[in-house]
Amino acid sequence: MILSKLCARLRITATPFIPPCLELEKNVTRNMHFTYVPDKELQTNVETKRLNMYQAINDALRLAMEKDSTAVIFGEDVAFGGVFRCTMELQKKFGADRVFNTPLCEQGIAGFGIGLANQGATAIAEIQFADYIFPAFDQLVNEAAKVRYRSGGTFDCGKLTVRAPSGAVGHGALYHSQSPEAYFAHTPGLKVVVPRGPRQAKGLLLSCIEEPDPCIVFEPKVLYRSAVENVPLNFYKTPIGKAEILREGKDVTLIGWGTQVHVLQEVADMAQEKLGVSCEVIDLVSILPWDISTVCQSVRKTGRVIISHEAPMTCGFGSEIAASIQERCFLHLEAPVGRVTGWDTPFPHVFEPFYIPNKWRCFSSVKKIVNF
Amino acid sequence: MASKLILKRIQFSLLPRHIKQLSTVSTEPQFLGIQSKFTNELKFTNDQSYEPIPIYRILQPPGQTKDENHLLDNETLRKMYFNMVTIGIMDKILYESQRQGRISFYMTNSGEEAVQTGSAAALTLRDVVYAQYREAGVLLYRGFKISEFINQCYGNYLDKGKGKQMPVHYGSKELNFVTISSPLTTQLPQAVGAAYALKRSKGEACVICYFGDGAASEGDAHAALNFAATLDCPIIFFCRNNGYAISTPTSEQYKGDGIAAKGPAYGINTLRVDGNDVLAVHRATQYAREFCINESKPVLIEAMTYRIGHHSTSDDSTAYRSVDEIAKWNEFAPTIKFRHYLENLGIWNEAEEANLIKSKREETLSVFTEAEKKPKPSWKELFTDVYHEMPSHIKEQMESLESHLKEYGQHYPLGSFKEMK
Numbered sequence: 001m002i003l004s005k006l007c008a009r010l011r012i013t014a015t016p017f018i019p020p021c022l023e024l025e026k027n028v029t030r031n032m033h034f035t036y037v038p039d040k041e042l043q044t045n046v047e048t049k050r051l052n053m054y055q056a057i058n059d060a061l062r063l064a065m066e067k068d069s070t071a072v073i074f075g076e077d078v079a080f081g082g083v084f085r086c087t088m089e090l091q092k093k094f095g096a097d098r099v100f101n102t103p104l105c106e107q108g109i110a111g112f113g114i115g116l117a118n119q120g121a122t123a124i125a126e127i128q129f130a131d132y133i134f135p136a137f138d139q140l141v142n143e144a145a146k147v148r149y150r151s152g153g154t155f156d157c158g159k160l161t162v163r164a165p166s167g168a169v170g171h172g173a174l175y176h177s178q179s180p181e182a183y184f185a186h187t188p189g190l191k192v193v194v195p196r197g198p199r200q201a202k203g204l205l206l207s208c209i210e211e212p213d214p215c216i217v218f219e220p221k222v223l224y225r226s227a228v229e230n231v232p233l234n235f236y237k238t239p240i241g242k243a244e245i246l247r248e249g250k251d252v253t254l255i256g257w258g259t260q261v262h263v264l265q266e267v268a269d270m271a272q273e274k275l276g277v278s279c280e281v282i283d284l285v286s287i288l289p290w291d292i293s294t295v296c297q298s299v300r301k302t303g304r305v306i307i308s309h310e311a312p313m314t315c316g317f318g319s320e321i322a323a324s325i326q327e328r329c330f331l332h333l334e335a336p337v338g339r340v341t342g343w344d345t346p347f348p349h350v351f352e353p354f355y356i357p358n359k360w361r362c363f364s365s366v367k368k369i370v371n372f
Numbered sequence: 373m374a375s376k377l378i379l380k381r382i383q384f385s386l387l388p389r390h391i392k393q394l395s396t397v398s399t400e401p402q403f404l405g406i407q408s409k410f411t412n413e414l415k416f417t418n419d420q421s422y423e424p425i426p427i428y429r430i431l432q433p434p435g436q437t438k439d440e441n442h443l444l445d446n447e448t449l450r451k452m453y454f455n456m457v458t459i460g461i462m463d464k465i466l467y468e469s470q471r472q473g474r475i476s477f478y479m480t481n482s483g484e485e486a487v488q489t490g491s492a493a494a495l496t497l498r499d500v501v502y503a504q505y506r507e508a509g510v511l512l513y514r515g516f517k518i519s520e521f522i523n524q525c526y527g528n529y530l531d532k533g534k535g536k537q538m539p540v541h542y543g544s545k546e547l548n549f550v551t552i553s554s555p556l557t558t559q560l561p562q563a564v565g566a567a568y569a570l571k572r573s574k575g576e577a578c579v580i581c582y583f584g585d586g587a588a589s590e591g592d593a594h595a596a597l598n599f600a601a602t603l604d605c606p607i608i609f610f611c612r613n614n615g616y617a618i619s620t621p622t623s624e625q626y627k628g629d630g631i632a633a634k635g636p637a638y639g640i641n642t643l644r645v646d647g648n649d650v651l652a653v654h655r656a657t658q659y660a661r662e663f664c665i666n667e668s669k670p671v672l673i674e675a676m677t678y679r680i681g682h683h684s685t686s687d688d689s690t691a692y693r694s695v696d697e698i699a700k701w702n703e704f705a706p707t708i709k710f711r712h713y714l715e716n717l718g719i720w721n722e723a724e725e726a727n728l729i730k731s732k733r734e735e736t737l738s739v740f741t742e743a744e745k746k747p748k749p750s751w752k753e754l755f756t757d758v759y760h761e762m763p764s765h766i767k768e769q770m771e772s773l774e775s776h777l778k779e780y781g782q783h784y785p786l787g788s789f790k791e792m793k
Contacts, residue, residue: 070572097572103602108561108595112603115565118550119500121572123565135591142555143562151543151551152534153757188758188766212760241763289763 032170032222033358034262037246038229039199048230053223056198056231057086057163060205061124063235065094068122070159071209073099075109075126083128084165084224110136110162114144117157117214124209130166130218131175137183144214145189158212163205165221166194167259168310168356172221173349179258179311179342181218181287185320191215191240192287194258197227200285203238211240220258243291245298249280252366253298253305255321257284260308260357267362274363277370287317295321296328303334304369308357313341335372340365424629427676428656429646431709444654446719452493452513452650453714454728456485456707459509461732462518463681465740466525470539470685474744475525477539481508483648483680486706487612489513490653491580491675494661498577500570501549502563504556505540506612506679507582514547519739528746529790534753556587560596560609564670567605571668578606578664580657586617588631597638600670608660609640609672612647614679619692635672647675648706651713680705750792751777751784 042048051059065071073087073094079101081088091099102109109125116123127133133140140162148156168177184192191213195201201219208215246261247268254264261283268279280298284290299305305325307318322337340357348355401408444452463480470478481488488509495501501510508521520532524542527535533543533551543551550559550566563581570577587593588611600607611631615622628634635642641663645656653675660671678701682689689698714720755762755770762770777784 070569072568072572100603103595103598105595105598107592108564108599111558111561111592111595112565112568112599115502115562115567116569117565118562119566119569119573121569138555139558139561139592143553143558146553147551148760149757150533150537150541150553151757152532152536152753154532154543154545155551156760158760191759289765292765 032226033168033353033356034259035266036197036223036227037262037265038227039197041230042232044232046232046234046236048232050228051198051231052225053195053198053201053219053227054084054086054225056202057205057219058088058090059231059233060202060209061087061090062093064122064124064206064209065090065098067235068209070120071098071122071124072116073124073126074102074112076104076128077101078126082126084221086163086219086224087126106132106135107139110139110144113160113162114139114147114157114214117160118147118155120159122159122209123157123161125160125162127162127164129176129178129221130164130180131178133162133164133180133216136162140184140190140214140216141187145187147189148213149189156212157214159209160214161205161208161211162214162216164216164218165224166218167220167222168347168352169222170352171349172347173352174346176221177310177347177352179218179309181257181309182311182315182317182320184216185288185290185317187288189214190288192218193240193285194218194220194287195223195285196220196258196261196283197223198229198231200238200283202231203236204240204285206235207237207240210237215240218258222259238285241286241289241291243285243294244283245294246281246283247279249278249302251278251302251304252369253280253282253295253302254362254366255282255284255295255305255307256309257287258310260310263357263359263362264308266359267366270359270363271366275367275370277366279366284321290317290321292324292328296325299325299329300332303332304338304372305333306338306340306362306365306369308340308362310342310356312344313339314344316341335369338365338369419629425632425642425644425674427644427646428652429649430651430655431646431649431713444651446717448493449714449717450719452489452654453707453710453720455489455492455509455513456650456710457728458518458732459485459488459512460707461729462508462512462521462736465733465736466522466539467681467685469740475539477685478525479505479540479684480681481506483678483701483705484612484614485509486650486653486710487610487647487675487677490650491582491610491657491673494654494657495580496577497548498575499548499661500563500566500577500579501547502559502566502579502581503549503552504559504583504587504612505552505554506584508540508542510582511542511544511547511549514544514549516542516544516547516549518736519743520544522736522739522743523746526743526746527748528743529749530743530746531749534749534757536753536757557583557590557592557596559583560587560592561599563607563609564596564600564603564605567600567607567664567670568603571604571606576665578608578661580608580610580661582610582612584617585611585613585615585622585625585631586620588634589617589625597634597640597670597672601639604668605670606664606668607670608657608664609635609670610657611672611674612677613674614647614677616679616683616689616693618683618687619689621693630674630676632672632674640670640672642672642674644674644676647677648704648709650706650710677706747790748788750790751786752792 492513
């Protein structure tokens, strides 16, 4: 192990939810509930580099800062590089007035970002864990989401982007595992996205930063180091509001986002192998606004659908999708819409393997739905 | 929060081990984050440890003001007085109109006209204003027209906010007055962010952020004061301490020396002024503004005043305070105090007073009648400005309402709304 990596490991391993370093990646992956599936290789001449997700995010932040001199990055502990290393080297490169720590106060971070954006500056705020976004709920829901509407379009905070690490990580328990996207999906005025890997994370983040509406990016933290793929080094954007069909199929539509997309891809393999069932896997990408037409088109073709997310079932975003599907695809449905989600409990520590909607629960659901 | 504790532990373990020992063996404390000294005396620090912050004033009881240093010209003094009187007249008419059910809601400014006018007069239009809701006089001084106030209260199609918010939730891009929202104190950390942006753009301007003594209890106030201090933001936090938050007296709001005493605890330069003294408010704000811009640091001003009117048209304040108390403060109303000062200077008289009141009353009433006749915006505006561009799901919902109205339109007040293609 080279010295720099050892140092990094010493500093970071005490935070138990971060896979210690890339050398250990394979061991760690074995204990994870999913197998990361890199995006298909690009058939272009664009220069790429193998990056993990935190490096891709770091690259996006660097490009955004280079492009826009009003852009600032702030939050708790971002100055030294962030507890997940997403802001590494940025303060050195752009100065302490553009990349800086704030006091430890989430409502302050969100409010401060809205104010910057009111003045036309690009505000990139970090909430250290999505679990800690709730103190900022008022600022995000009552303020950020409504500035444009309530002022008749005379003021806005469109240049605000909030990044927050989210989702299961193996041992994050109640407050380092949550997936709060459904709370925000109920808020007109916000845009909410969840990336599934490095390439998409970079493109989505750059879109959010330039989007003229306030955006929240929930970054599945388990992917920061475990997801590695070739990422284009240029400035590019991934559209918000568009779902992606990751593999085509004709029997069952599987819908997920973030880490769960990788679980569903494995489930599709298993279904093919063990049941001879062909699954179409859709990464929803964008929770608000969501791509209802891609979803419905797929369901009209397959007639069966399973939605899967880590967050609890009751009023999870799966409910919204299920209701919309039955409303729009009623005559095409061959079976009830299935939801495989976290249970309606807080996210537990030692019981995590039983809590998460893993491939076996999803597979079992596919089996049931094809036999309905 | 667990992750933060863990992180603290890591940082601590990385610290040189000798620091802890140093703090006990050396004569000067070595603790990180404070500059202090050791003591052998075991004693609480509390409100007895220092004098309450005094109240700065210029206007003495009638006739005694000696204000050699105050260099306001007669024209500005008169403009300030016009502003104070006008806001009072507009309040009276709009309050009554709510009572008659012509607008849905209103909040008056009585007793706080000096706070609003004095501070507004010390600012430029480049300075950004974030307000709570009882700062109409600030907006008026900056040039907002009476018709604009009334159009907003009616939510007619001339309202820049397109009728989306309750009355008195004003805003103006041109006048750099950020649109008001109901959630208390949310504007404070936002104002700090705006001040940070101003500092980076190196404009010769600051942000002023108004809030009440009740709003100061919200978590966002703590966030804002702390962020402004640590991030060196050119902002004036302007607290209107009027004694009440709806029915809650300040004795149930805080136990310390008002809001001002919090300033130094955050490392913020602080002033307390007589909020019924328009000259003192003006001077304090001017002083604060210069400091903010030159030093790129925040200032806290607490203006002591009294809310003479009810909290809002949904409130009867005699349910929790005496009529005598209100009457006493009415006697020392800031407008009356200022009028004496102007009369002593010889730049105001009885006849001018009568003329001003008559003309402003007539103007307000005619604007009011006009505004009442104007239709509300098209119902389609309900769906606009949620996002920069209307997403397809909202478009679908708009079309759904449209087809519903084609069939059931007679059950809706379509006649009072503008047509839109």
